[in-house]
Amino acid sequence: MTISGDIVECANAAYTAPDRDGIRTLLAHILSGALGRQPVGHEKLVDAVMGETPADRATRWAARLYGGRGQDDFYYRGRCHVGVMVLPGLLALDVDDVFAPFAAGALALMMVSAPYGEVAQIRGLRSSAFFGAAGAAVGAASALGLSAHATATAMKLALGRSGAFSQAFTHHTDEIRHDVAVSAGAGVQSAQFAAAGVTAASEAIEGPVGWAAAHFSDPGAAKLRATLDTWSDGIRNIAVKPFAASSMIMPAIVLADELGQRTRRVPFTAARVYVHPVALALPGTLDRSPFATWQATTTSIVRCVAEGYTLGTLSGSFPESTAAVSQAEQVTQVIEDETLPRDSVRIEIETADGAMTMQGDAAAQLYPDWSATRGASDALAIRSDADPSRIAELLNVLARSSVSSSALRGVLGI
Secondary structure (H helix, E strand, O other): OOHHHHHHHHHHHHHHOOOHHHHHHHHHHHHHHHHOOOOOOOHHHHHHOOOOOHHHHHHHHHHHHHHOOOOOEEEOOOOEOOHHHHHHHHHHOOOOOOHHHHHHHHHHHHHHHOOOHHHHHHHOEOHHHHHHHHHHHHHHHHHOOOOHHHHHHHHHHHHOOOOOEOOHHHHOOOHHHHHHHHHHHHHHHHHHHHHOOOOOOOOOOOOOOOHHHHHHOOHHHHHHHHHHHOOOOOHHHOEEOOOOOOHHHHHHHHHHHHHHHHHOOOOEEEEEEEEOHHHHOOOOOOOOOOOOOHHHHOOOHHHHHHHHHHHOOOOOOOOOOOHHHHHHHHOEEEEEOOOOOOOOEEEEEEEOOEEEEEEEOOHHHHOOOHHHHHOOHHHHHHHHOOOHHHHHHHHHHHOOOOOOHHHHHHHHOO
């Protein structure tokens, strides 16, 4: 069987038995961020998409879901956001139960990104947009009830759209949002093309001049085949983003918040944040105030650690930060440490009361279960800058045995 056939077979199995509680948890965090206060300027991408085809709607709603706070989820092996790529296409279609096609699309995206995500990020590719259309295509194809062959065709057509690079993170320009939104729409369009009978090469992924060879110098897609042979990841390997910031620095923010809780947020006189070098691959992680845009603050380790420790949230207070946050920024250092696990962080702080160190990967907050998420309605509202009543409504809708796309659109007001 071809690689695309193998991936679709696994995606269909996920469709048949979706991890509903795992998906509920992801959607709770993705949509909480969409319900929260948004930075000025994000709406221009949303407003620019005027059409009403499913692909247009997916593009527009992806721009809304990711275009504002960017508080969604992250699959670390693939270095990509999953829900914001797959969900918009399902919102754009009339789906009785989003859980099943979401499971299929999410798994396909995880599989194609897992072996290549880290090298894609190091090369400067924008992983979410680069891999994301494939997941959007499989999710939409599943929702449309396409055959396994047509679903595989949709995924291969979508991979032909692979593109996007990360220079925007240096300049903090709109490609950051634009590329994700366009990729989500492209996946839906690829599913529509496949439904209309458009064809794709059987070995589009593994062929000698196919996708894997062209982009990753991996003829035969050997790395992808090896990944599929030992595959064990599922929905619960996707991390949520408790704070509106870059996923690559999320463990540092979570640990900073925990340290702040332990010290009652007493100002520190020095802080050292130790990270693995791979965490610094995203441009902007070492930036400091002053920041030109709100987006720039969300990739800065010193700014996010300062806010996480001092405020317990990312305030969205751009362009000004509080005096306490500014002071914390000034005395915070970022230090590379290759001995740390790649998704782990160590933070050392000094206060008038002494020194304290914390190390970890923040797994408890990055991989919560549905019970913990549903019981944290107030915390979700605070971290999303959202009306608590709207978060409560969202959680009640997600708790249903099945959730339609129209119900989610109702919560979002779209």
